[in-house]
Amino acid sequence: KAGVTQTPRYLIKTRGQQVTLSCSPISGHRSVSWYQQTPGQGLQFLFEYFSETQRNKGNFPGRFSGRQFSNSRSEMNVSTLELGDSALYLCASSLMTGLRTEAFFGQGTRLTVV
Amino acid sequence: GESVGLHLPTLSVQEGDNSIINCAYSNSASDYFIWYKQESGKGPQFIIDIRSNMDKRQGQRVTVLLNKTVKHLSLQIAATQPGDSAVYFCAENEAGGSNYKLTFGKGTLLTVNP
Numbered sequence: 001k002a003g004v005t006q007t008p009r010y011l012i013k014t015r016g017q018q019v020t021l022s023c024s025p026i027s028g029h030r031s032v033s034w035y036q037q038t039p040g041q042g043l044q045f046l047f048e049y050f051s052e053t054q055r056n057k058g059n060f061p062g063r064f065s066g067r068q069f070s071n072s073r074s075e076m077n078v079s080t081l082e083l084g085d086s087a088l089y090l091c092a093s094s095l096m097t098g099l100r101t102e103a104f105f106g107q108g109t110r111l112t113v114v
Numbered sequence: 115g116e117s118v119g120l121h122l123p124t125l126s127v128q129e130g131d132n133s134i135i136n137c138a139y140s141n142s143a144s145d146y147f148i149w150y151k152q153e154s155g156k157g158p159q160f161i162i163d164i165r166s167n168m169d170k171r172q173g174q175r176v177t178v179l180l181n182k183t184v185k186h187l188s189l190q191i192a193a194t195q196p197g198d199s200a201v202y203f204c205a206e207n208e209a210g211g212s213n214y215k216l217t218f219g220k221g222t223l224l225t226v227n228p
Contacts (some may be wrong), residue, residue, distance in 0.1 A: 004157075007118070031213070031214060033214050033216065035216075035218075042218055042219075042220055042221065043158070043203065043205075043214055043218035044218075045215055048209075048213060048214045048215060050213060055213045055214075056209050056214060056215040057130060057208075058215070077160065090157050090158070092158075092214075092216075095212065096213070096214075101146065101163075102148070102160050102163055102187065103148065103214060103216065104136050104160055105157035105158045105159070105160075107156060107157045108156075108157050
């Protein structure tokens with residue numbers, strides 16, 4: 001069974017640009033969450049989607065947005081990139097059925113803003 | 115959640131010893147907890163989870179203990195192996211119920227000496 005797939009793995013962008021990251025969850029998983037990981041702040045929750053609806057949101061500015069498609073694939077977008085947005089962006093998927101609520105992470109997308 | 119910074123707590127053990135990694139969580143309303151292992155260049159890997167209606171759960175070579183009174187979580191690894199070397203994170207689900215908003219601890223760097 002394929003795991004969580006994130007694309008691209010690496011990305012370099014210039015300040016002011018925007019970026020879109022993609023996440024394909026494990027087949028059958030309906031919940032997709034996004035996290036930002038930096039050395040200074042650690043792992044921080046961005047948002048969670050379930051059945052195309054955002055259910056939870058972390059404390060990030062409106063420049064960070066996301067969406068989920070009917071096949072559960074998800075994208076996150078960051079507009080007007082800042083140097084501080086350089087981070088590893090991680091996606092996690094979960095079955096969210098009954099007791100099966102484990103969240104499994106992808107390898108992440110390493111975003112560098114220059 | 116816990117504040118995170120550049121300096122991770124570290125634990126160094128000899129191969130074959132048992133390891134205990136501790137974590138203090140912040141939200142008394144959190145009802146679901148997960149331990150993750152993260153190796154360099156990879157996304158967090160699910161190890162074991164526990165719900166708030168339990169105080170102990172065992173997996174293969176791992177045991178998680180939950181003390182809700184003092185909001186403390188621990189991960190015990192039996193017969194630690196060099197392949198266990200990684201950063202270990204605890205995470206609490208502050209959303210409650212069947213949706214996600216994981217808050218991660220700062221992580222502990224485990225080094226296993228052969």
